[in-house]
Amino acid sequence: MSFSYRVWNPAVLSTALGCGLLFASCSAPAAPAAAPPVISPDSTVRVAAGAQYLRGPVHRFFWGKHYRRIWATPVEAPVFNLRTAVPGGLTPVREGGSFQTKNLRLLDRNGTEYVLRSVDKDATKALPEGLRDGPIGRLMKDQTSVINPYGAYIVAPLAAAAGVYHTNPRLVYVADDPALGEFRKSFANALYLFEERPEGDQRGVSSFGRSAKVESSRKVFTNLAYNPRHRIDARWYLRARLFDMWLGDWSRREDQWRWASFPAAGGATVYRAIPRDRDHAFFKFDDGFFTHIIGWVKSNYQSFHQKIRLSDVEGLNRAARPMDKSLLVYLTAQDFEQVADSMQRSLSDPVIADALALWPKEVYAQAGGEFTENLRGRRDQLKAVAARFYELLAREVEIPGTDQPERFVLEPAGAGQLRVSQYSLHAGRPDSLVGQRTFSYQQTRSIKIFGLGGNDVFELRGLPDHRFAIGIYDGAGQDKVVLQNAAADKPANVMVYDSGDGNLITVAKPVKVEPYVPAATEFDAAGWLLRHRLF
Structure with a gap:
């Protein structure tokens, strides 16, 4: 059997290695999702992001523990109200997203865009229809548990400390709200991250540099290739890339970025990177028998551990390699060292502790200690990782x-x-x-x-x-x-x-x-x- 797919999800590869050996586990249906919660008078709910990811010990042995317990743990979230979320309310305008995340774009009365991004994911849309409800589709959906459902929630304060632009996601619960209109059936009764959409005029958003014009990678790279008066702030981009490595976020292809533009001398334009879509930060994949084997074969599927193996730096950055080679070509080893040193000093123990304290208390109780150790350990490696990153890029240089x-x-x-x-x-x-x-x-x-x-x-x-x-x-x-x-x-x-x-x-x-x-x-x-x- 062969088919093409456009998403990262390793379950397709896992299936090829393991379904024949453990077909019962692959084909066993997941636990059903919980019924929608009853909305409390104070407009908060307690709900689990994905109780269906809980599995028995045999399945966990072969396909990984991942973040299953966190997915199944109920947390408290405010009920999202489109009429009061921002002054003047929000209007749903368009459904979007990747092959995993379901997005709903929203407009306020001034035309500013926001987005609701589903906490739960579903990568099976990348499969042919005949495979989506079978063993392969179920296993592919099951491997969503490699993602920490609340990972993006703590990235914003860490990025702010590191000097990296960022969105500001808030965890919300979207109820069966008539204000959703035509999108009501698709988006009701689930947890989402509500955040600004980095596009267009963002002078009111400090975490986007208050740029008057935020543009897509397609637009920016077109400008760079057609006209040398457009240029990237390369050290700023390097800072964002080292931050990616610190988080273990390996899926950093071109569409995962937006760019804040700023006027410069002589009519030039300078772009600064805005990373978006932190679904793969804190990835945990190699804790199952078959997924561990896949990790050997696909070295970009890197798990978030306390140490970044320097031999794994190449795989960790494979998705972003074309961008890195083009945008970092004129930076020196000293630039890499200086940026890493600056980040290392800015990401102090209190910064890490304050960010993790934003998690729901139930999530912190399960993962707070592990994440504290991992973030501290990886921070202490940043200069060594930056040096290795430089060495890899310096081997074969392409100057466009x-x-x-x-x-x-x-x-x-x-x-x-x-x-x-x-x-x-x-x-x-x-x-x-x-x-x-x-x-x-x-x-x-x-x-x-x-x-x-x-x-x-x-x-x-x-x-x-x-x-x-x-x-x-x-x-x-x-x-x-x-x-x-x-x-x-x-x-x-x-x-x-x-x-x-x-x-x-x-x-x-x-x-x-x-x-x-x-x-x-x-x-x-x-x-x-x-x-x-x-x-």
Whole structure:
């Protein structure tokens, strides 16, 4: 049996390994969900997020304990009232969400957007209909228990202390409210997280930087690839990524982000990252026989333990790797160390304790001690994790241009060192520096430079150390590749990939020129977006 799916949920993989060995456990129905609670006069309820995830000892042995007890523990939550949640009330406008989380978008009287995000998840929508109600579908749904249902609830104060933008989720219970209108049947009688939706004008929200324009990853990456006047605050993004690792949040693909925009000098725009969707923070997966095996095979399914194994840093960041390679390319090892050190000092023991105290007391009683130890232990590793993260990104470097004219300068900077500078070209005025970094052959194996669109200039001021594998990809436009001050008998490992569209290539013999047909992801800005699953 084969099928495609678009979600992280490891139950599909678990099924392949284990259903044949433990079919009775896979096919056994979960405990039925509890009936809707009676609404109390003080507008609060006591309700469990997912009593159906409680399972017997045999099932837990093979498929994991996960967070089953927390899912089944009743907690107190206020009843959500659309008429009074914000001044002037809220109007439901659109159902959305991923293949796991059910979302309801809401508008206030000023047009500000909010969202209700379901605490319980259902990844079976990614399966063919014929599989959703069978053993595979039931097991896939059961593995929702790897998520801490109240994990996102404590992220906001931790992010605030770390200096990372964040949403501000509140735990609420949506009753069978007529104000839901056409969405009443789908959304009534369940727990949700109610939060601001990071989109559009957010000048009233300090945790989004009071940005007048918050934009999607698709919009931002399009702007970055088409125009060098748009740029990312790379250190800010690095801070957010280290925070992801601290939380054990491995599902950080491009759609998990929004971007606060700010005007800069010369008509430029700077973007700062807003992480969203913390469903996979504090992931607990490897505590079952079969799920532990899956964890060996799929190293990105990393569990939230007291220590981050440095050998696991690559897997922990696999989903975000295309973003990391593009956005962090000009940061140095010192940048990584400084950001990690700053975060480590800001995430003090009292900060951790205050955040965990926000949990419902029943949840804290079960997980407070474990989370305190884990968050402290992982915090103390941040500098080592940042150093490992830098090493992984520094091995194979990719430097993208834009669809505007640019000049890339490569020049030896000492024994085993190579300085790469990227300039934006302007008619009638000096070139402006976009980014610059000095690489060491001891850390970096290869450097690939993609001109993308525009009439670009690639200038080699001498031959790079032959221990660097240098690739120059011309992309679209009529480009120039020039080698200066090079001895013909000096070894080199430089390849110019010439698409044959009118380029002028003036290089000495050690530099090789090879005709090629650019891949879509190498040709221009639109192609570069394919690397980020955004085109």
